[in-house]
Amino acid sequence: MQTVYPQKPRLRLGQLAAHVVVALIALVVIGGATRVMEAGLACPDWPLCYGSFLPGKQMNLQVFLEWFHRLDAFFVGTVLLAQFFLSLSWRSLLPNWLPWIYASLSLLVAFQGFLGALTVLDLLPSLVVVAHLAVALSLVAAMSAITQRLLSPGELVLPVWLRSLGLLSLLSVIGQSLLGSRVATSWAAQRCMNSGESCNLLDLHRFTAIPISFLVIGFVVSALLNRDVLVHQWPYLMSITFLIISQIFLGYFSVRLGLKEPILVIGHQLVASLLVAVLSALNFKGKSKNKSSQTIFITESTLEACHG
Numbered sequence: 263m264q265t266v267y268p269q270k271p272r273l274r275l276g277q278l279a280a281h282v283v284v285a286l287i288a289l290v291v292i293g294g295a296t297r298v299m300e301a302g303l304a305c306p307d308w309p310l311c312y313g314s315f316l317p318g319k320q321m322n323l324q325v326f327l328e329w330f331h332r333l334d335a336f337f338v339g340t341v342l343l344a345q346f347f348l349s350l351s352w353r354s355l356l357p358n359w360l361p362w363i364y365a366s367l368s369l370l371v372a373f374q375g376f377l378g379a380l381t382v383l384d385l386l387p388s389l390v391v392v393a394h395l396a397v398a399l400s401l402v403a404a405m406s407a408i409t410q411r412l413l414s415p416g417e418l419v420l421p422v423w424l425r426s427l428g429l430l431s432l433l434s435v436i437g438q439s440l441l442g443s444r445v446a447t448s449w450a451a452q453r454c455m456n457s458g459e460s461c462n463l464l465d466l467h468r469f470t471a472i473p474i475s476f477l478v479i480g481f482v483v484s485a486l487l488n489r490d491v492l493v494h495q496w497p498y499l500m501s502i503t504f505l506i507i508s509q510i511f512l513g514y515f516s517v518r519l520g521l522k523e524p525i526l527v528i529g530h531q532l533v534a535s536l537l538v539a540v541l542s543a544l545n546f547k548g549k550s551k552n553k554s555s556q557t558i559f560i561t562e563s564t565l566e567a568c569h570g
Contacts, residue, residue, distance in 0.1 A: 271352040275345060275360075276412030279405055282341050286402045287535045289334045293398065294531035296327045297391070297446065298524045304328040308382045309375075335378060338401075339371045357411075367404060370397060388447040395443045399436050399538050406539040407546035416548035419495055424484055425545055431481045432541040434474045439534045441467045442513075446527075451517065464517075471513060478506045478541075498544040505537045 296302055301324035305311035311329045312320045321329075346364035353361055377394040381387070420428060445451055445467045454461040482499050485491045492499070512530040519526065 271348075271355045272412050272415065275348060275352075275356070276409055278341065278345055279409040279412060282338060282345075283402065283405045283409060283539055285334060285338050285341070286398065286405060287532070287539060289331065289338060290395070290398050290402065290535040291528060291532045292327060292331045292334060293395070295524070295528050296324075296331050298527050299324055299327055301325070301327045302381060302391075305332070305382070308379045332378070335371075335375065339368075339375065342368050342371055357415075360408075360412075363404075363408065367401065370401060373397060374401070388444065391447045392440055392443045396436070396440050399439060399535065402535055402538050403432060403436070403542040406542040410543050410546040410548065414548040418545075419491060419547050419549050420485070420545060421488070424481075424488065424491070427477075427481045427484060428541060428545040431474075431478045432538065432545065434477055435534065435537050435541065438467070438470060438474050439531075439538070441470065442530070442534075468513075468517070471510070475506055475510060478502065478537075495544060495547070498540060498547075501540050502537065502544070505533050505540065509533045509537065 296304075304322075304324040305317070305328045307313060309332065311317045311325065311332070317325055317329065342364065346361065346368050349356055349361040349364050374394065374397045377390055377397065380390045381394060418425060445463050448463065450461075450463040453459040454464045482503050485495070485499055509530065512526055512533060516523065516526040516530055
């Protein structure tokens with residue numbers, strides 16, 4: 263049986279946006295790995311690495327992480343520009359707001375590149391690194407929302423009051439991630455555990471995690487009480503529940519082990535970025551529309567690329 267889906271330009275841009283979300287999450291995680299492995303200055307120059315696009319003799323794990331982080335950022339910027347030009351070419355078939363959003367995100371990516379350059383040229387200043395992450399998570403949330411509005415363009419599935427709670431949860435998770443980045447880039451956790459200094463920042467991050475976790479769980483519970491949301495959006499709700507529980511355990515064991523296990527710290531940042539993406543997706547997901555002149559039929563085989 264055939265299913266009704268958005269028109270082709272909208273579908274193609276939606277699929278491309280979904281891939282950009284994956285690339286952005288990878289960008290955040292690789293950036294976290296670069297910091298954990300102390301590879302932020304592995305390439306001493308910018309935008310090249312040791313004066314070349316692909317360093318040869320200097321290549322090691324640290325150089326590779328920094329180099330690949332930049333390569334992923336270049337890919338994201340290029341694809342966003344491509345989406346912007348495609349939205350201009352197909353503007354008669356797309357929502358009026360889409361080219362403006364893509365133009366804004368392209369400028370945001372350019373600003374992200376500027377912050378990335380500053381982190382290298384100014385030797386990893388803490389506040390610049392935090393701002394770098396703030397822009398990255400904002401891009402993850404924005405592209406996840408755009409993906410849903412393109413692929414599920416109907417009326418939003420969440421009622422206004424529930425969506426308000428969901429957006430508050432989203433902003434809280436981003437804020438908590440930035441606070442965690444501040445703790446990491448100022449070495450507050452290590453100084454607190456080793457010499458008892460800068461414990462206020464670490465304690466703030468730990469204590470704010472409790473109300474934010476309850477806020478996200480409260481959002482999930484409230485959504486479960488809405489029968490329509492429960493029936494149709496339960497995979498999102500279960501994903502959010504799994505991610506927030508995983509985040510609590512990763513944070514707890516990371517601190518208990520003195521932040522000496524890189525896989526736990528990197529996993530902590532991965533789960534945070536996934537949580538941002540899923541929360542944003544659910545808040546901007548639309549209900550399925552009936553067949554109209556604005557939709558096209560696609561078969562199961564056509565969906566293979568999208569799922570991939």
